[in-house]
Amino acid sequence: MSGEAASGALAGHGAEAAQAAGKAAEQAPGLMDHLPALVVLVPFLAAPLVVLLGARRLAWPVTFAAALFSLAAALALLSQVLGGAAISYHIGGWAPPLGIEYRIDAANAFVMVIVSAIAVAILPYARASIAAEIPARQHVLFHALFLLALAGLLGVSATGDAFNLFVFLEISSLSTYVLVAMGAYRDKRALTTAFNYLLMGTTGATFFVIGIGFLYMSTGTLNMADLAQLIAQQPGNRTIHAGFAFILVGMGLKVAMYPLHLWLPGAYSYAPSAVSAFLAATATKVAVYVMLRFLFSVFGPAYPFEASALGLVVLPLALLAMFAASFIAIFQVNFKKMLAYSSIAQVGYMLLGIAMLSQTALSGAIVHLFNHAITKATLFMVIGAYVLRAGGAFYRDIEGIGRVMPLTSAAGVIGGLSLIGVPGTAGFVSKWLLVQGALEKGWWWLALLVVASSLLAVVYVWKGIEVAYLRSPRDDVDRREAPLAMLVPIWVMAIATIWFGLSAEWTVGAARTAAEALMHGASEIVISGGVGR
Amino acid sequence: MELATLIGLSMAIPLAAGLQNVLLARQQNLRDALTLLAAVATFATVLTILGRTGGEASATMRALTVMPGLDIAFAIEPLGLIFALIASGLWIVTHIYGVGYMRGNGEKGHARFFAAFSLAIASTMGLAFAANMFTLFLFYELLTLSTFSLVAHKGTQEALSGAKTYLGILMGTSIGLFLVAVVWTWVAAGTLDFTPGGILSGHLPASLVPVLLALYAFGIGKAALMPFHRWLPAAMVAPTPVSALLHAVAVVKAGVFTMLKVGIYIFGTGFLAETGASTWLMWLAAWTIIAASVIAMRQDNLKRRLAYSTVSQLAYITLGMALATSMGVLGGGLHIATHAVGKITLFMAAGSIYVATHRTEISQFDGLGRALPVSFGAFLIGALSIIGLPPLAGAWSKWLLILAAADTGQWIIIGVLMLSSLLNIAYLLSIVARAFFLPPAEDTPQAWSEAGPLVWGPPAFTALLCVVLFFCAGAVTDFLAPIAEVAP
Numbered sequence A: 001m002s003g004e005a006a007s008g009a010l011a012g013h014g015a016e017a018a019q020a021a022g023k024a025a026e027q028a029p030g031l032m033d034h035l036p037a038l039v040v041l042v043p044f045l046a047a048p049l050v051v052l053l054g055a056r057r058l059a060w061p062v063t064f065a066a067a068l069f070s071l072a073a074a075l076a077l078l079s080q081v082l083g084g085a086a087i088s089y090h091i092g093g094w095a096p097p098l099g100i101e102y103r104i105d106a107a108n109a110f111v112m113v114i115v116s117a118i119a120v121a122i123l124p125y126a127r128a129s130i131a132a133e134i135p136a137r138q139h140v141l142f143h144a145l146f147l148l149a150l151a152g153l154l155g156v157s158a159t160g161d162a163f164n165l166f167v168f169l170e171i172s173s174l175s176t177y178v179l180v181a182m183g184a185y186r187d188k189r190a191l192t193t194a195f196n197y198l199l200m201g202t203t204g205a206t207f208f209v210i211g212i213g214f215l216y217m218s219t220g221t222l223n224m225a226d227l228a229q230l231i232a233q234q235p236g237n238r239t240i241h242a243g244f245a246f247i248l249v250g251m252g253l254k255v256a257m258y259p260l261h262l263w264l265p266g267a268y269s270y271a272p273s274a275v276s277a278f279l280a281a282t283a284t285k286v287a288v289y290v291m292l293r294f295l296f297s298v299f300g301p302a303y304p305f306e307a308s309a310l311g312l313v314v315l316p317l318a319l320l321a322m323f324a325a326s327f328i329a330i331f332q333v334n335f336k337k338m339l340a341y342s343s344i345a346q347v348g349y350m351l352l353g354i355a356m357l358s359q360t361a362l363s364g365a366i367v368h369l370f371n372h373a374i375t376k377a378t379l380f381m382v383i384g385a386y387v388l389r390a391g392g393a394f395y396r397d398i399e400g401i402g403r404v405m406p407l408t409s410a411a412g413v414i415g416g417l418s419l420i421g422v423p424g425t426a427g428f429v430s431k432w433l434l435v436q437g438a439l440e441k442g443w444w445w446l447a448l449l450v451v452a453s454s455l456l457a458v459v460y461v462w463k464g465i466e467v468a469y470l471r472s473p474r475d476d477v478d479r480r481e482a483p484l485a486m487l488v489p490i491w492v493m494a495i496a497t498i499w500f501g502l503s504a505e506w507t508v509g510a511a512r513t514a515a516e517a518l519m520h521g522a523s524e525i526v527i528s529g530g531v532g533r
Numbered sequence B: 001m002e003l004a005t006l007i008g009l010s011m012a013i014p015l016a017a018g019l020q021n022v023l024l025a026r027q028q029n030l031r032d033a034l035t036l037l038a039a040v041a042t043f044a045t046v047l048t049i050l051g052r053t054g055g056e057a058s059a060t061m062r063a064l065t066v067m068p069g070l071d072i073a074f075a076i077e078p079l080g081l082i083f084a085l086i087a088s089g090l091w092i093v094t095h096i097y098g099v100g101y102m103r104g105n106g107e108k109g110h111a112r113f114f115a116a117f118s119l120a121i122a123s124t125m126g127l128a129f130a131a132n133m134f135t136l137f138l139f140y141e142l143l144t145l146s147t148f149s150l151v152a153h154k155g156t157q158e159a160l161s162g163a164k165t166y167l168g169i170l171m172g173t174s175i176g177l178f179l180v181a182v183v184w185t186w187v188a189a190g191t192l193d194f195t196p197g198g199i200l201s202g203h204l205p206a207s208l209v210p211v212l213l214a215l216y217a218f219g220i221g222k223a224a225l226m227p228f229h230r231w232l233p234a235a236m237v238a239p240t241p242v243s244a245l246l247h248a249v250a251v252v253k254a255g256v257f258t259m260l261k262v263g264i265y266i267f268g269t270g271f272l273a274e275t276g277a278s279t280w281l282m283w284l285a286a287w288t289i290i291a292a293s294v295i296a297m298r299q300d301n302l303k304r305r306l307a308y309s310t311v312s313q314l315a316y317i318t319l320g321m322a323l324a325t326s327m328g329v330l331g332g333g334l335h336i337a338t339h340a341v342g343k344i345t346l347f348m349a350a351g352s353i354y355v356a357t358h359r360t361e362i363s364q365f366d367g368l369g370r371a372l373p374v375s376f377g378a379f380l381i382g383a384l385s386i387i388g389l390p391p392l393a394g395a396w397s398k399w400l401l402i403l404a405a406a407d408t409g410q411w412i413i414i415g416v417l418m419l420s421s422l423l424n425i426a427y428l429l430s431i432v433a434r435a436f437f438l439p440p441a442e443d444t445p446q447a448w449s450e451a452g453p454l455v456w457g458p459p460a461f462t463a464l465l466c467v468v469l470f471f472c473a474g475a476v477t478d479f480l481a482p483i484a485e486v487a488p
Helices: A003-012 A017-022 A029-053 A056-081 A105-131 A136-158 A162-185 A188-217 A224-233 A238-255 A263-270 A274-301 A304-330 A335-355 A359-390 A406-418 A428-438 A444-469 A482-500 A505-520 B003-023 B026-054 B078-105 B110-129 B135-152 B157-189 B206-219 B231-237 B242-265 B270-276 B278-298 B302-323 B326-357 B372-386 B396-409 B411-437 B453-485
Strands: A084-091 A101-104 A524-528 B061-067 B070-074
Touching: A029 A056, A029 A084, A029 A101, A029 A136, A056 A084, A056 A101, A056 A105, A056 A136, A056 A162, A056 A263, A056 A274, A056 A505, A084 A359, A101 A105, A101 A136, A101 A224, A105 A136, A105 A162, A105 A274, A105 A359, A105 A505, A136 A162, A136 A274, A162 A188, A162 A263, A162 A274, A188 A224, A188 A263, A188 B157, A224 A274, A238 A274, A238 A304, A238 A335, A263 A274, A263 A335, A274 A335, A274 A505, A274 B278, A304 A335, A304 A428, A304 A444, A335 A359, A335 A428, A359 A406, A359 A428, A359 A482, A359 A505, A406 A482, A406 B453, A428 A482, A428 A505, A428 B061, A428 B157, A428 B372, A444 B157, A482 B061, A505 B061, A505 B231, B003 B026, B003 B061, B003 B078, B003 B110, B026 B078, B026 B110, B026 B231, B070 B135, B078 B110, B078 B242, B078 B326, B078 B453, B110 B135, B110 B242, B135 B157, B135 B231, B135 B242, B157 B206, B157 B231, B206 B242, B206 B270, B206 B278, B231 B242, B231 B302, B242 B270, B242 B302, B270 B326, B278 B411, B302 B326, B302 B396, B302 B411, B302 B453, B326 B372, B326 B396, B326 B453, B372 B396, B372 B453, B396 B411
Parallel strands: A084 A524
Antiparallel strands: A084 A101, B061 B070
């Protein structure tokens, strides 16, 4: 899938096709201007392409190429906005608030980098993993759905239009429901889980769209920047309050905010391994980003209703997640379930960083999006490799596997250490910022609670290590190391977990700029792209 | 060579030694010889650093910036250099002993054992040369993780539960309390660099100083201050070379070394004395000294008795810091060295007895002294040094601590130190007395004799070091004087 084809499709949407054709010569160097749209469109259009080509051999290369393109585009965008500027891209040349605007600042460029990087890392792994878990005739569909989910997640991040965001959210959600259901080839429980996920996810989306409806009713606009200005003018409007509440609950379901998390453990446990890894690393992260965007950009920290909602609702729920979910994780006997509950707890850290309403804590939450994504991607990929060789993710299936699969297991240990927040791993950096944020506010009790909940992580990680290393291997397991196609992505992620724990200047810098952009708006807005410009 | 290169080498050589142990797992002799070579090279590197700097504090060398303002950085200062010298020097002795012990005892997993051992030494070097609290914390945690697998080495149920206690307490305190203290320090002072005179003065209200000190004192679980001391007896399930070097020298000294660093370079002894924030810590240390000695008397297992003795002796160093005078800090610094040679002698002698007789309980030692004269002789010298009798090294540090207590007018503390010496006599010399003066039990075979020279040689050598260090103590205190001069 080439970039030119996509930009050609984009030009087709333009008001004046003739002008677009005339600009064709100019567009080759102008490709950079269209990156905000291309980063989403390339995987989006690659999805039907994969189905149309229909060939199983071509599905993977096309998917991988599209993901690679998105990563390159996301990195290019991030480098453009790291200075604090924002890019405003007008789809089809229609100026906002009438037209749809893509607004790229450090916050969503960072999220797009996370999503596309994880996709690029997981695809080579998925190739080996789905070959074992999904029948060959479904591989084409798997790749198409994967691309749709990726495009949806990127679209949610890129867009500056509230309704467009909802549409992309549904694109990604619907495709993930099916991806989760594909786990049924290995374990039939994936079907009920996917249905459960569908019900809860749709409920969340419905709440979200009702909230958007309320906002539209009171302001008459769907553009987020426009919404922000109009909302600030009517602080006492009850309809907007109701909209705020609906959006918070709707996104709360999508991020698996405790106690709206019930869909998550099942979905992560029974989905195909590659899907678990991709979802755990990206889906909730993007939902957290949407929450950030609405709380900070649309409503703004100054919105009178927000501080109390964050302090009285989100903060206690975040703490509850950190402790209750970690506690539940301790008593799991299935590795995937344990990691799923740990994810809920880790989302609690992110929500805590949001609820503290300080720039340090917010950058802690944003950097944790990244750090937790690479950590969980490592761990879920490790479990996927275990499932491949040992046939299951229950503790009894993988006793003593540390000796059978030493390389895979060593990467798992690194991921586990990062979950705890041991210095030298990525998880430590985010924990440091969260504790710092709490102490800067003088909330020493909160700082102690943050570290206390990491101690629960010590317990569940220890249980995993005990199972993998300190018991004798079963006789009936496949006594081979994971295939190289799996080992390489696993180790890329594991090394990234250490790398970004030791050299966090880039991630923390990006997160700080993102937090700055979210709390105070971008320093300048560069209008880019749009055919009619 | 640049100083930075030398510091890098002091960590890279043990790291490489660890790696080759994994790669050459099958070639036993080559592997052990290379590790010995690495130990010698590490010691030589640290000696070169000593020769290069003459013990003067060096400029800070940045290796890596983790976050803006947070660096992994290294610097030379006297206390760290002494610690590095002790750890790397005793590594040579312990490695020779370890080879003899592991082979003599038929233990399993030699390659894994020596690899983790080397990694622990690399972490210790990083910790000793850390230029700021962040770097120190990083290596502190690495040391916990690398020694954890050594504690679990035997893989028995007992070893596993010991390892669980070990990891639980050390990780729990360091992440739950130490980390908070470090972040708090950073938020309050805006820096974590070790600065003579401290960085907190004027940045923290006097009422909060004891709270932050408490987070440090309990967070540094490796210092084994009561009530967080239980990991040390639990760690005794590890093979004896681990107990000798790591749980008498590297790991526990890393704890009290960190404690001294906190007192001297983070708070500043002047600031502590001024606010009186460390008074409570002084009493807690005094309590630990006595209580641990009393518990030691009741232990029949030799290694557990030695472990409780270590808990008690570590509290001497914490006490020296808590007295918040230059003499106290100096005494604490010197005690790191003197206790190291004394306790490693005791542990290696204990291991030597175990290899020769497979006996671990003190009540089984009756009359063994004549069969194992070198082991018990070394044990006697080590014990006398711990007790603090001249002409053995331990005398000087105890003397300095008593002087410090007298300086500050803490007469009760002097009493505590005296009482502790008496308790030491009771629980250490009774072992030697049993071995030499009681008749052998009936089931004792006549043919028992010392295990190989690789096993009895090292304790004899370190026993000699106890004597040598008595006469060199002046040089060590002169060397350490700069750390004390910053105090009033």
